[in-house]
Amino acid sequence: xxxxxxxxxxxxxxxxxxxxxxxxxxxxxxxxxxxxxxxxxxxxxxxxxxxxxxxxxxxxxxxxxxxxxxxxxxxxxxxxxxxxxxxxxxxxxxxxxxxxxxxxxxxxxxxxxxxxxxxxxxxxxxxxxxxxxxxxxxxxxxxxxxxxxxxxxxxxxxxxxxxxxxxxxxxxxxxxxxxxxxxxxxxxxxxxx
Amino acid sequence: xxxxxxxxxxxxxxxxxxxxxxxxxxxxxxxxxxxxxxxxxxxxxxxxxxxxxxxxxxxxxxxxxxxxxxxxxxxxxxxxxxxxxxxxxxxxxxxxxxxxxxxxxxxxxxxxxxxxxxxxxxxxxxxxxxxxxxxxxxxxxxxxx
Amino acid sequence: xxxxxxxxxxxxxxxxxxxxxxxxxxxxxxxxxxxxxxxxxxxxxxxxxxxxxxxxxxxxxxxxxxxxxxxxxxxxxxxxxxxxxxxxxxxxxxxxxxxxxxxxxxxxxxxxxxxxxxxxxxxxxxxxxxxxxxxxxxxxxxxxxxxxxxxxxxxxxxxxxxxxxxxxxxxxxxxxxxxxxxxxxxxxxxxxxxxxxxxxxxxxxxxxxxxxxxxxxxxxxxxxxxxxxxxxxxxxxxxxxxxxxxxxxxxxxxxxxxxxxxxxxxxxxxxxxxxxxxxxxxxxxxxxxxxxxxxxxxxxxxxxxxxxxxxxxxxxxxxxxxxxxxxxxxxxxxxxxxxxxxxxxxxxxxxxxxxxxxxxxxxxxxxxxxxxxxxxxxxxxxxxxxxxxxxxxxxxxxxxxxxxxxxxxxxxxxxxxxxxxxxxxxxxxxxxxxxxxxxxxxxxxxxxxxxx
Numbered sequence: 079x080x081x082x083x084x085x086x087x088x089x090x091x092x093x094x095x096x097x098x099x100x101x102x103x104x105x106x107x108x109x110x111x112x113x114x115x116x117x118x119x120x121x122x123x124x125x126x127x128x129x130x131x132x133x134x135x136x137x138x139x140x141x142x143x144x145x146x147x148x149x150x151x152x153x154x155x156x157x158x159x160x161x162x163x164x165x166x167x168x169x170x171x172x173x174x175x176x177x178x179x180x181x182x183x184x185x186x187x188x189x190x191x192x193x194x195x196x197x198x199x200x201x202x203x204x205x206x207x208x209x210x211x212x213x214x215x216x217x218x219x220x221x222x223x224x225x226x227x228x229x230x231x232x233x234x235x236x237x238x239x240x241x242x243x244x245x246x247x248x249x250x251x252x253x254x255x256x257x258x259x260x261x262x263x264x265x266x267x268x269x270x271x
Numbered sequence: 272x273x274x275x276x277x278x279x280x281x282x283x284x285x286x287x288x289x290x291x292x293x294x295x296x297x298x299x300x301x302x303x304x305x306x307x308x309x310x311x312x313x314x315x316x317x318x319x320x321x322x323x324x325x326x327x328x329x330x331x332x333x334x335x336x337x338x339x340x341x342x343x344x345x346x347x348x349x350x351x352x353x354x355x356x357x358x359x360x361x362x363x364x365x366x367x368x369x370x371x372x373x374x375x376x377x378x379x380x381x382x383x384x385x386x387x388x389x390x391x392x393x394x395x396x397x398x399x400x401x402x403x404x405x406x407x408x409x410x411x412x413x414x415x416x
Numbered sequence: 417x418x419x420x421x422x423x424x425x426x427x428x429x430x431x432x433x434x435x436x437x438x439x440x441x442x443x444x445x446x447x448x449x450x451x452x453x454x455x456x457x458x459x460x461x462x463x464x465x466x467x468x469x470x471x472x473x474x475x476x477x478x479x480x481x482x483x484x485x486x487x488x489x490x491x492x493x494x495x496x497x498x499x500x501x502x503x504x505x506x507x508x509x510x511x512x513x514x515x516x517x518x519x520x521x522x523x524x525x526x527x528x529x530x531x532x533x534x535x536x537x538x539x540x541x542x543x544x545x546x547x548x549x550x551x552x553x554x555x556x557x558x559x560x561x562x563x564x565x566x567x568x569x570x571x572x573x574x575x576x577x578x579x580x581x582x583x584x585x586x587x588x589x590x591x592x593x594x595x596x597x598x599x600x601x602x603x604x605x606x607x608x609x610x611x612x613x614x615x616x617x618x619x620x621x622x623x624x625x626x627x628x629x630x631x632x633x634x635x636x637x638x639x640x641x642x643x644x645x646x647x648x649x650x651x652x653x654x655x656x657x658x659x660x661x662x663x664x665x666x667x668x669x670x671x672x673x674x675x676x677x678x679x680x681x682x683x684x685x686x687x688x689x690x691x692x693x694x695x696x697x698x699x700x701x702x703x704x705x706x707x708x709x710x711x712x713x714x715x716x717x718x719x720x721x722x723x724x725x726x727x728x729x730x731x732x733x734x735x736x737x738x739x740x741x742x743x744x745x746x747x748x749x750x751x752x753x754x755x756x757x758x759x760x761x762x763x764x765x766x767x768x769x770x771x772x773x774x775x776x777x778x779x780x781x782x783x784x785x786x787x788x789x790x791x792x793x794x795x796x797x798x799x800x801x802x803x804x805x806x807x808x809x810x811x812x813x814x815x816x817x818x819x820x821x822x823x824x825x826x827x828x829x830x831x832x833x834x835x836x837x838x839x840x841x842x843x844x845x846x847x848x849x850x851x852x853x854x855x856x857x858x859x860x861x862x863x864x865x866x867x868x
Contacts, residue, residue, distance in 0.1 A: 085300075110521060110575060117568065128303055137557035138373050145564025146369045149594060150362040152571045156351065156583075157359055225299040225553045228614050232377030236385055240392055243374070247399040250367050254403035257363035258412040261356045305453035305550040306558075309538035312457055313531045317681050324507045324677040337515040339579035340672055349516075351578060358591050361754070365594040368762065372601035375769065376557060379608035382776065383798045387785050390773050397766055404762075413758045415751035 089129055096122040109155045113148060120144050133227045360412050371400055456549045460537055468687040469499035471735065478739040509676035514577060517673065521576035526674065526681035529569030533685040533692065536562045540695045541616045543705050543724035545716070548617055555616035556608070559696055560601060563651075563689060567593050570670045573682070577673035585669030588750065589653055595757035596650030596657075602765025603643035606772040607633040607700045612797075620704030625797065628805050632703030636808040639768045639816050641701050643761055645737075648693040650757060652686065655742035659750055694734035695727075702730055759828055767820045775811045779804055 099119040106112040120143045127136035235243055339346050374396065382389050407413055473488065473495070480487030488495030513522055539555045541548045552558065567590050574586020608614070610633055611622040624630040634641045650657040671682045698704060705723035713719045748756070779800065780786025781793065790804030800808060 108518065110518065110572070114521065114524070114572070128300065131300060133552065133554045134377065134557070137554040137561050141557065141561035141564055142366070142369055142373060145561060145567065145597075146366045146594075149567055149571060149590060150359075150366055152568070152575070153359050153362045153587075153590075156571075156575055156587075157354065157356070224302060224551055224615055224618075227553050228377050228380050228557075232381040233384075235374075236378055236381065236389060236392060240388075243392070244395055244399070246374070247371075247396040250370060251399050251403040254364065254367045254400075255406055257360060257367070258407045258410050261360045261363070261412070299553065301449050302550050302552045304449040305457065306535065306538045306552070308450070308453055309457050309549070310531065310535050312461060313534035314527070316461065316534070317527045317530050320507075321511070321677055321681075324509075324511060327508050328510050328676065329508075330510055334515075336512060339514050339516060339577065340581065346579070349578070351575070351583065354583070354587060358587050361591045361595060364758075365598060368598040369601070372598060372605070375602070375605045376608065376614065379605045380612050380614060382609045382773070383612060383780070383784075386780055387777055390777050393773060394770065397770060401766070408759070413755070415754045 085129060089126065092122050092126050092129065096126070110152070113151055113155060116151070117144055117148055120148070131225065131227065133225060134231045357415065364407060364412065367400075367403070371396075452546075453549055456547075457538070460542065460549065461534070464534075464537060464688055464691060465684070467691065468684050469503060471687050471690070472502065472683075473499045474735075475739055475742075478736070479743050482740075482743045503680075506677050506680040511676040511678055512673075514579065514673050516578040518576040518578070521572050522673075523678075525569050525573035525576060526671075526678050526685070527569075528572065529566050529685040530681045530688075532562055532566040532569060533689040536692050537688070539616055540692070541620055541699060541704055541727075543727055544720050547705075547720050547724050551615055551617045554614050556604065556614045556619070556696070556700070559616075559692065560597075563692060564594075564597055566685065566689060569685070570682075573674070574670040577670075579673050581668070581672045582670050585672065588659055589670055592653065592657065592659060592753060592757070593651055595754060596647040596761065599643055599647035599757060599761030599765050600651055602762065602769065603640045603647060604696075604700050605765075605769050606637045606640040609769075609772055609776055610636060611700075616699050616704075619700055620706060622797075623703050624706050625794075625799055627703070628809070629708040630703055630706045631708065632701055634701040636812045637701060637768070637772070638812050639764060639820055640772075641697070643764050643768065644697055644701065646756075647761055648697065649738070649741065650753070650761075652690050652693055654690065654738055656745040656748050657753055658742075658747060659753055690735065690738060691731065694731045694738070697734055698727065698730040760824055763824060763827060764820050767823055768816065771811075771816045771819065775808065775815075779807060 096119055099115050099122060102115040103112045103119060106115060120139060124136040124139040124144075127133070127139060375393070378385070378389060378393055385392070476498075477487045477495075488498040491497040491501045513519055536559045538550050539552060539558050541551070570593075571586050571590045574582045574584075574590075577583070607619070610626055611619040613619060613622065623632050627633055628635055649655075653659075671679055674682060705727040707726045710719065710722060710726065713722055777785070778787050779790040781791055781798070782789040788807070790807050791798045791800050793799070
């Protein structure tokens with residue numbers, strides 16, 4: 079699937095915004111401000127998903143990351159006292175800055191070389207295929223002009239990937255047990271056993 | 272050059288046969304445009320209202336007024352202190368159950384086609400999570416005493 | 417050069433292409449996706465804001481009538497202009513930012529809350545056909561997702577105020593909201609198994625074919641409705657779960673430090689999320705804008721107008737119920753509240769899903785592996801037959817509710833905290849035992865325990 083017209087423009091705007099927000103996450107001095115920027119990064123990524131026709135994933139991104147993980151992050155930030163660091167005049171950019179930049183550049187380079195085969199296979203988008211795709215999707219929506227994205231996700235997940243799905247439930251179980259174990263105190267232990 | 276032409280016209284080249292008029296099929300993604308407009312209006316609304324409020328209100332600054340409220344007494348210490356770890360457990364458990372709910376959505380939507388296989392699959396999934404739920408309950412993670 | 421031109425043309429809007437090619441194309445884009453939605457959105461925003469204002473009036477009126485008072489009567493006839501007066505008062509009030517507050521976050525938090533509560537109004541099917549603003553595939557998921565963002569606004573408000581009451585209130589209400597969000601998500605899965613779509617309009621269409629006279633899924637999912645409505649009360653911080661605003665303990669919860677119109681934004685967010693939860697309940701369980709007999713109307717314009725009226729009336733009934741609950745039930749204690757969310761709502765939601773799944777599979781057509789064959793296929797959809805409708809209603813009311821009630825009372829049998837009567841009996845019994853012991857020891861000896 080290829081984007082063109084306004085969609086391509088929107089894609090680049092959103093992508094650049096995502097990157098800027100991600101940079102702000104790292105440079106903000108107050109931890110809660112970082113969290114706010116992270117929220118906007120995640121919302122931008124959700125919008126990118128919608129642009130790429132992955133509507134269900136976009137919804138999940140907002141529900142789990144923005145509505146769930148970020149609440150947890152804020153709780154953690156509030157739980158740990160970061161007041162001293164926020165108010166101190168310690169320099170934000172230390173000796174670690176340059177190694178971090180170099181590692182980031184190396185990572186970007188490796189991404190680029192990993193992607194280049196795909197880049198080579200890239201054809202300039204063809205208007206005819208796009209229109210055909212659009213018409214096909216519109217007719218698939220049974221006249222309602224809405225996509226079948228959730229149904230497709232379901233078909234893939236519960237027919238093709240039944241075993242990984244069950245393994246995911248085991249992972250959730252481990253996460254739950256871990257959460258309970260991490261946060262219980264000895265007093266609680268005594269009281270309930 | 273043909274690519275450029277096709278681009279310019281943005282219509283499928285008519286390979287013989289009658290041209291098909293009728294409404295232009297728009298991608299389903301366009302359904303999100305009204306939501307984006309709504310978002311912009313929803314952001315604009317409080318900003319405009321607060322701006323109006325700023326214009327018509329009268330502001331008098333006093334030290335006493337700008338202090339955090341603590342029943343009339345001068346506030347003691349900083350409010351951002353450590354708090355009970357229980358809120359943290361609740362947030363963690365919420366996350367696990369949130370992900371579980373997410374998994375149930377695409378399952379429910381195609382449940383008629385999955386039929387018995389889907390039921391068994393989901394019974395296993397919910398069963399495994401109920402084990403974790405039982406553990407959390409037994410360890411007192413769900414208590415608030 | 418040509419590549420650059422190609423790229424530029426991709427980005428160019430339609431009218432530029434029209435101008436270059438001198439060919440007018442039928443373009444429904446602007447009318448369909450910009451202008452008409454804009455009109456709808458402006459109408460919806462104005463109506464909802466007015467409704468929010470008048471909900472505060474209604475809240476006062478209903479509470480007054482329940483307590484045998486008159487309520488606001490001074491401003492306008494029967495106090496009808498009271499919301500306007502309140503609005504003007506809030507606009508000209510001073511907007512205070514405490515010294516120790518984190519200014520940026522303090523200013524942004526109420527806006528996050530309000531935007532999260534308002535944006536979901538875009539996908540709610542206010543009526544048939546052209547009355548719906550946006551019909552997207554993930555409608556219901558979108559509503560759940562965006563309204564969960566509202567929690568962030570309130571956590572940030574509590575944190576940035578740098579006041580003890582605000583922080584505690586924010587923690588309490590966010591923990592409460594996330595707890596009840598799970599129950600809410602689980603309770604609608606049962607209805608989704610019948611509807612087989614997440615699109616809000618799709619769910620209403622499905623109910624017209626699936627349920628008895630198109631009344632709605634509440635007939636098949638009575639337990640789902642109960643769990644949903646309870647969770648919705650908890651999610652919107654309404655009484656009897658209004659712990660974050662327990663005036664007697666926490667002053668005003670997370671918005672203690674807010675004043676003037678910034679405080680009003682929180683208030684608006686709260687009331688519009690009330691409207692949203694009511695609208696979702698109407699859409700998923702009560703048949704949306706459809707009511708038996710609406711199909712008799714042949715004029716399409718009248719049909720749509722009537723559908724909007726029906727949808728509004730159903731929401732109004734639920735909103736009245738919200739207020740009625742508030743003045744009927746006492747406030748919960750915080751541990752009871754969390755217990756209700758985690759130990760009653762979540763198991764009930766899960767049990768409802770499992771039982772609905774089992775009953776659904778049994779009713780499938782025999783060709784698809786069902787035993788009873790209470791469903792048949794029509795236009796690519798499985799639809800329950802007349803017997804099937806009866807079967808789903810009976811299983812919903814007569815089988816599911818007793819089973820789940822039995823299950824919940826069994827797993828919660830040791831929770832004395834929840835049962836206030838039990839708790840009181842415990843104290844009474846202890847006291848009686850102590851007294852009896854004292855009596856047995858005889859009147860002459862000094863009782864070991866004093867008047868403790």
